[in-house]
Amino acid sequence: MATGRRAETMAETRDKLLGAARRAFATQGYAAASMDDLTASVGLTRGALYHNFGDKKGLLWAVIAQIDDEMAERLRRVRERAPNTWQGLLDDGTAYIEMAVEPEIQRIMLLDGPAVLGDPSKWPGENACLQITMRTIRSLIDEGVVHALDVEAAGRLLNGAALSAALWVATSDDPSAVRDKAVTAFRRLASGLLGDQV
Template identity: 30%
Template sequence: MSRPRSRREQYSEETREALLTTAAAMFAERGYAKTALSEVASAAQLTRGAVYHHFKDKQDLFRAVLERTETESMAAIQEAYLVHEDPVAGALAAMNAYLDRVVDSHYAEIVLRQGPIALGWEDWKACEEQFAAGLIEQIITALVSAGRLPPLPIATTASITFSMLGGCGMAIAAASPQDRARVRDESSEVLVRLIGGLLV
């Protein structure tokens, strides 16, 4: 049985959440480069000391924002997958759930547009793989086990799938807000045709 949190612990957690929520909105609206830690603190009605108590610098704060955004997103994508008993239906549902997330300007801006700028390409890519690779491998393993995919090498297939989905995500995020839904639908059509060509 876990002990109840103290008032100080509760306040610390609430402060961290306030910083993450405020920073997420500012990073999405202004971009990483144009958002200062002092501005985040002011908007959250906190001191700069409170920011540095939880995060060592702006990059550390951005990473926490990205990780929270991806944690929430992957939970929704996995839920979309698990609703279906048929692994093909589940895979397509997960794919479309991801594409829907990218249409959302908040996700597109933080994860796909500002992420590489804030963290650097290699660090950002590793972070993205950390969140997505496990679920992609799970889905591909289920498809192979069910005989719906030929016995392809799981890790390599997952890596290629990750790159394809990421490419579609980048294309959607790069489109103007009014064009994102169209690019999302075009991406879905292309991916469905590619996946259909592999299915047994």
Template identity: 30%
Template sequence: MNVKSKQAAMSAKLTKAEQTLRTRRAILDRARHLFATKGYMATGTEEIISELEITRGALYHQFNDKLGVFRAVVAEAYDEMTDYISAKVQPLDDPWEQLVIGCQAFLEIAQQEELRRLVFIEAPAVLAADTLVEFDQYGFGLLHEAIQIAVNEGKLNTINAEGFAHLVNGSLNELAAWVAQSNDPERLKTAQRLVETLLIRHQN
């Protein structure tokens, strides 16, 4: 194969790879909109692909089935949540303030329309508990790290940092599910005060 032929072959491969990525992105964007507005059960694969000019086979090739699409959508939603919380705490220098603001930022997400339904309403009803734990591992790791830093710097008093991280994480998930049931901003403020009170009780 001469140089030009090799270059043409490489270009074709890149083009195919790029097309695959574009198709995947289009499916995820369309599915996210439908799952967030109609819910998982009310969304069919035909509706996902109907406006994309792709075949059902293309969807199955990328994700195996509708559940696979939903898993990928929710995984991206969890990444967005982590980015949102990180953006809230990064400008802060005090570990205690980072911990409190980070927890409160997580609760704010429960009233952000698309993420609220995807993460706190649809995902628990559709996905297995161990899948949700897997998605939450990175976020939990950040929470555990923030608690450990606060303990190490003498700002938080607890008998076990990892156990306390699980306690706070469980409380946050329950409060977020409660917040997600309503658009009332007062419910969000109440939840944020509750988690702050939980943390303050362990503050040095």
């Protein structure tokens, strides 16, 4: 019984820290977010932060993983709503680019995350997205919708285009205008994968 309560308390502490960090990183930015203020805001100490996440960078990784999971779920629903696999692939990439105008995603995932943690194409979440894209492309090739080509190459190029577009949107002076241009170009580029008979 005591072990179960202890695990529950640890999970609550972790959730409190994650929530506080997410708010602080989204509103103040990673560099400006004070770990003392962050922990105090939820009645915890820096020791709790270090115990659960190691350091500030570890906390950022955890926040990014949480947001990434939420984004992946949103994209899954987008794909499932599409009338067919091809439209699902296009809509997935489009939705990913469009998320770049959302303040929290823009700040944490596309500005501070890459600046602190390095190339987002190497992050675990991006690799999971790549696997989904490659499976989708394989299905589309099997169905004759997409040209027969190297699945990994096509997946990496398509995901890279969406990621690059999202980063462009996030760093631009007018994210909404850039988003519209990026989505149009992404969809046109992706259509180059279509087979001749489609």
